[in-house]
Amino acid sequence: MSTSPFQPSPAPWFLLGAGNMGTLAAWYLRNADQAVTVLRRQGPARLDKTLCFADGRPAQALTLPVIAPAALRAPIRRLIVACKTPYTDDALAGLPLAGDLTVLRLQNGLGSLEGRLPRAATLIEVVTTTAVKGQHPRHEIVAENHSWMGGPATPPAWFATLARHWPGLAWSDAIRDRQWHKLIANAVINPLTALHDVANGRLLEDPALHAEAAALAAEADTLLRRLDPHWPGDSLPQVMAVVRATAGNTSSMRADAQRGAVTEIDAINGWLLRQAATLGLALPSHERIVAAVRARHPIGKQ
Structure with a gap:
């Protein structure tokens, strides 16, 4: 991604939960030229993954850097929450969350983030019918169907670019x-x-x-x-x-x-x-x- 001195690089996305849906979101964001880093308290310095496609497209490699929360040097401004809901509290514990935090929530069920974010945070809910299966390091996209984001009254500035790289993604006023x-x-x-x-x-x-x-x-x-x-x-x-x-x-x-x-x-x-x-x-x-x-x-x- 090229930037000029007058156009600073956008804040990176940090990912909690690099399973099937988290990996899929990271893949689309990376294709839209946005940086994604996995948050883990311990483990390797990077995750090397393979995305396979049931429609016969060639498999794609995806490498995601990994950082421990204690090593962060600035508050998190963009966060993807894709961990299983029972792990939400442990995943969020001790994270330095910025007051203007933006969150993409890719989790089953409802209510997992209630009372857990800064008061002024922007929560964007993601609903998808895209099917992904597998386990690290291999994730198979079975079908790219429809996905919706919503929550705020209007989509953020980066949404239009992401939608060009996320098949079937639309903004929903009725999320x-x-x-x-x-x-x-x-x-x-x-x-x-x-x-x-x-x-x-x-x-x-x-x-x-x-x-x-x-x-x-x-x-x-x-x-x-x-x-x-x-x-x-x-x-x-x-x-x-x-x-x-x-x-x-x-x-x-x-x-x-x-x-x-x-x-x-x-x-x-x-x-x-x-x-x-x-x-x-x-x-x-x-x-x-x-x-x-x-x-x-x-x-x-x-």
């Missing part, structure tokens, strides 16, 4: 609705597939699992209508469309459960239960499945 639609899909698909150790498509094939899915979706719609009377509801058909499109896939929560990692149940179904509690609303299907997942799989701290 909350997109988050809620994805939240319901995750709240149905993830815990059921994790608890029963099945691929997504099993929710279409098994009548009992389909009935559980319908109950979870209906309860979520009831809550979201209480939060916003304009919520359209009837989310089950959209959830089943996601199931059908990803029938052979393993959900992220099932993958976490299979390798004994903490699950994100508390940021997904748990968020719904916390909102319901403030309204005195019971969500018995969500209560049961959260209890079942917690009993069988760790959830970590939230």
Whole structure:
């Protein structure tokens, strides 16, 4: 990236969570000529990764420098939060965050950053239907679908350039609705597939699992209508469309459960239960499945 003395280089992005989605965001940002550095308290000085593409494009190498927070010489002004939600507090602990911090949040569920950022920080939520699988150092982009950013009233100056390098990326003035639609899909698909150790498509094939899915979706719609009377509801058909499109896939929560990692149940179904509690609303299907997942799989701290 070339700069003149009169055009200082933009603040670098620092990345928490160099998994599939964090790596994807870093790849697009680097293609848009923006610097990305991974934040880790210990480990190698760089991460060498390979991005593979299911559509047959040649694999691409991506090298990301790594720095320990204690070695930072200036406050962080741009941060990507892509770690699993149970690790959020530990990842943010002790970071020197600037008052004018801008954050891109690429995490499942909702509420993971509430009360954890400077008061004047700009939080940009990212919702994506792009599918990435694999583990470091190999990440396979299965399908580049649609992604949205939103939160502030207007997109930041750097967004237009990034959108030219991030396929399917758009700015959304209704990011909350997109988050809620994805939240319901995750709240149905993830815990059921994790608890029963099945691929997504099993929710279409098994009548009992389909009935559980319908109950979870209906309860979520009831809550979201209480939060916003304009919520359209009837989310089950959209959830089943996601199931059908990803029938052979393993959900992220099932993958976490299979390798004994903490699950994100508390940021997904748990968020719904916390909102319901403030309204005195019971969500018995969500209560049961959260209890079942917690009993069988760790959830970590939230």
